[in-house]
Amino acid sequence: MLKVENLVVAYGGIEALKGISLEVEEGKIVTLVGANGAGKSTALRTITGLVKPKSGSITYNGVNLLNMKTQDIVKMGITLVPEGRRIFPNLTVLENLKLGAFFRKDVNNINNDLDWVYGLFPRLKERNWQMAGTLSGGEQQMLAVGRALMSKPKLMMMDEPSLGLAPLIVKDIFSIIKEIHNQGVTILLVEQNANAALHTADIGYVIETGQIKLRGEGRDLLNNDEIKNAYLGEN
């Protein structure tokens, strides 16, 4: 579905990605785990056209995404739930969700999808008219995911959905990721929380200072001593 090959991205001469390759097969949950500054967000931002690479290729179902505008990439069925949620604090929950459907042409289906999102996140339905900036951190993350779903993605990419959330809320977020996946959405998940991400994912990639160090099935990586020492700690 998504294929990234030898991707090099530099900011002002410093390479944040030094030739990474990864693949997301349709119907899978794939995770990219790594420490702060390893280049995870850069990878997602490049796939969505927000950052231009120096070299390499990105294709989606065989279509070259390089040089495409972000809005055209969204129209093809790829969406990004950005790090730090980036919801619109002075708009209501409902208004934020509707903005997620901004590029859609099939306006008649938008209300059905709103029901779909409210089914996944009853809390958002209850808080329909609340200003998004007054939601709790976990609720804001739900809203960011809900807004992304309103674009009706085939591939949803998530940048550190667990960041700054209490462990119980993190559990909720990961179970909702599984639920969304069960409903047919392919997922590329970027996480520092390697433990939770590798438990959830079919396939994991480990990125270190702009390079992919390891690739494997999620549960195999959880048992890998190198990964245990570097990323899993005692948890």
Ligand code: ATP
């Ligand atoms: P984190 O988990 O902390 O967000 P990350 O793995 O997502 O880390 P990136 O945000 O992709 O890492 O950053 C990779 C490297 O690129 C870092 O050294 C960072 O300082 C640098 N970088 C990221 N964005 C920019 C930018 N706009 N300009 C210059 N350097 C940048």
